Amino acid sequence: MPQRPNRSAAVRRLDAARAGDPGHAARIAGMPALTVALVALAFALVWFGTLGVRHLLGPDEGRYAEIAREMLSTGDWVTIRYNALKYFEKPPFHMWVTALSYALFGVGEWQARLCVALAGMAGLGMSMLAAARWFGARAGLLTGLVLASAPMWNVAAHFNTLDMTLSGVMACVLACMLVAQHPGTTPAARRNWMLACWAAMGVAVLTKGLIGLALPGLVLVSYTCVTRDLALWRRLHVPAGIVVMLLVAVPWYWLVARRNPEFLRFFFIHEHWQRYTSTVHARKGALWYFVPLVIGGFLPWLGLVPGMVRAVRQRAGVADASSSRPFQPALMAALWAASIFVFFSLSGSKLPGYILPVFPALGMLAGAALVQTGERAWRRQLRAMLVVGAIGLLASPYVATLDSNNTPNALYRAYAVWAALAFALVMLSAVAGLWLQRRHGPMASITAYAFGMLLAFSTALLGHETIGRSASGIDMVAPIARVLEPGMPLYGVGMLDHTLPFYLHHPLTMVARADELTFGTEQEPQKWLPTVDAFIDAWLHGPRAVALLSPQTFAELSARVPMHVVARDWRRVAVANFPIAGAR
Template sequence: MAHPASTSDPAQSADLLSHPVPLSVPAARPWERVDRRTLWWIATAVAAVLVVWFGTLAMRHLIGPDEGRYAEISREMLATGDWVTIRYNALKYFEKPPFHMWVTAVAYAMFGVGEWQARLCVALSGLLGIGMTMLATWRWFGARAGWLAAIVLLGAPMWSTAAHFNTLDMTLAGAMSCTLATMLMAMHPDATVAERRRWMLACWATMGVAVLTKGLVGIALPGLVLVCYSLVARDGTLWRRLHWGAGLCVLLLVTVPWFWLIARRNPEFLHFFFIHEHWERYTSNVHSRSGPLLYFVPLIVGGMLPWAGLFPRMWRALRSGPTGTSFQTAGPQSVGPHSVRPNSARPHSFRPLLLAGVWAIAIFVFFSISRSKLPGYIVPVVPALAILAAVVLDRMDARAWRRQLTVAGAIAALCLMASPIVGSLTANNIPNLFYRTYAIWVAITFALMFAGVVLARWLAARERLTASMVTYGLAMYVAFTVALLGYDTVGRPLSGADIAPVVARKLTPEMPLYGVRTLDHTLPFYVRHPLTMVAEADELGFGVSVEPSRWMPTLAAFEAAWNDDGPALAVMSPDTYQQLAGKMPMYVVARDYKRVVVSNRP
């Protein structure tokens, strides 16, 4: 395919974009040779994104259950010095491995205990996922596609928002994005034997980190993807390039020490973790987290909303080319900025887009048929979707891109008009007043989204296609960051942060803080003091079963301790307070709409 020799003329660039390169043979791109002005703009945009990415970590209060739970587990880990046996409210908590909590505890040790420190692990995981996805896409499909992959992930609310919530799902997704990226790097036809070995060992290491983050899914999901890819591509040669011997050694070196130590110290761990938390969780509704078969469909559409219009083209991209045809990269023998990249001299049947598509579909199906479903489970599919979307964008002409912007603008306008619906909600026992305030932030979000579409459309009309795509992605990132920050109108009252200073002034380190028929996931973090559970163990049932002396199983036992064991505080729901206030001495220390904190002394 011939291309014009000069790229300084916008009209010529437009002509280049109107004749996209076939998906099976990407050509060298003129924009890969950037001038200083372009580099300055890139550096400025990256710096601005990083400022927003990390600068907003402390602008919201922690919400339960996940954010408060993992923040408090990490705080107790640092306070006790026990980095092996995980505890929550001083009780054994074996539902998840420790990697996420280790990173958070290190952040506490380095920077102090706080909200942004509690979210630092997920922020780093999300940023690492963007960087590694960009690197792999760049390697296979060129610099422009690599940058577009980063923009897609940044503008996808499921990724950028999840990277600012303190949950294990984002840490797992970050590790698995590295697994996918390092696999793609290792399978590149121009990789040397030493390079392939290094990337594959890194791939095995990232699977080990994933196992230490959330268990066996860290190896089960990549294994499922490889099996499905081999069947769909009819290519079993991939399995011979995985460096099994050294790779398994790396995997075991990363994972075995902690599993061996915790099993040695806690004989009950193995059965609970591997049988209850893996097999029973997946095959039954033991945690009451069931959902319909299509549970994740709206989550994927909403989580990739700015790019959802690309789904049909992404489907065609992953199916492009016959079996045995791969995307080839430019070799050192490229003769000019517009030359078609020559195929590798070595026969190579690996299909990176097919692997990315199988990755997304296999993981989606795996969790869809599970009996246990939560929104965060599906986050690991987003980097694979970003690779597909980036390649589609890289080969999209100006006319097709303008159509995508038209659809996005219509969606933004409809969502803006529908935003008052948020002000009518009363979900999750949250007062409607908080939702009415949040509805304003939702309206601002979709107004910004619409403004971003308008600006991107203006740039596209002037044949500045790359600038239009980048502007659109950054505008989506800003818009959904505003929605995230605005959610503190709901999250702050939920967190108990407003009453925590009053409670902390009354609470001494030796004084018990009882959780009466309630497991408050956030207040313990804010007052830096664990709960002693009373009457209902909630999700700490396993902990109280193996350490029954660490809780009050009945209200009668609590009443005896409340009256005779010295000064104490207790947190409970307003309903429980009304039931118990006339039966035992209770002096209100602080209260909000969700909880009442009382003392047994005036």
């Protein structure tokens, strides 16, 4: 009976033969480089290819799109203006990038969202780099798959808000610091990585103010208290780093304060101290406000939480076990997520986007945990998501029963179809993951599952256009543009419309209610009409003009003054103070 060949020896010979094959040599974390490139291309196409499919929503998307448009139009990149009024609630970095996007590619929806998409991708890429440095190349790839398919991260990267830009920059802060602290990093490289970290903090300060410095500082203090590793502070290059951060952040603050003396008090007292310590901004939330957001935002990977905890407890990635206090990257990532979560949970002002900076840290921990996850545990995760998808699919008809003052039931009925399709894709992704695990192993399974989740949540987001189109007012743009001439007043009577000014390329003049432009109207009172009587006088005796009103306000005022309807939808009416040719 012939002897069976020694399998181990055969495998070694096969590996040696493959090692001599140039095609086999091009591998990343054990995967063919071509496969990795194709997967990255597929993710990038979905990530960037969907930016312009939806119309902009208010308030954030329209607001920041219009601020950047006015910045580019006026050429003033220092004094931020919204509807031609001073607007000092936020620093300019996000608007700078958006205005640059307009300058390069024209004014449009995908150009307005390009900043957040790039920030999300930059945060993802830097998180992959840090995870690969500490936990291995495979963990780096897995970190990217986790973060790209985490609903909160990929959805936020397609909404034009400052929260995503800040979170992408903060992910770079964390990643640069982690790479700098690796024991294999040379002193020169450590210095350069830490200076990059400090520069990123400067950009964060230019994006949302002192929070860009406060959050990393809080995390470092928390880490020091837990580990008692004071030596870490000597490796942060603090003096040089502070200089770099100030060089990045201070010039704009100095210029804007010099041109606008009222800036400092409003920005630092009202927009920082009062926002955090009080409910002056009417953004209340319970102590557990962010709990469902983190759970839902990390839903496809919740089964990894036990493994993520083990990675922290077992000091994953620690290379120098002989040191009494080695740097612990998993603990740093965990404290980053926990400290930021607690910080915003205690705040008197809460919005969903505030919690976004925790997700890159969770992604890195999940990447480290996935490397150690067994096949049985991974199957449990896939089966759990199969159940979640099935429950969501069965519950999706409930969406068709919703109705509200802001969104008619007919729009919810249209969106219910998209919700069902999204949950069907969740189920299909889990099934594909189970099938691929049996035939091609865990990496193929995880990759397909992650891509399927990205498709599922992208589908849910794209389907929101059934609601968002009418909310944006885009169908009113053409008829208004036919009568609205350059320089003609466009009044917002008792309402601040956040999207039409962007689409019309024409700022609003506020009437009676300043809304969030109160500070601007106080600084430049000549640029608004504080009462309805002042509006009526301007409407009757002033130049030709167009006004936007709510249906209720239109019903009240049209009985007092002549108003010629230009266009209307279920939430706003556009009128002119002059007859319109061809109107009935």
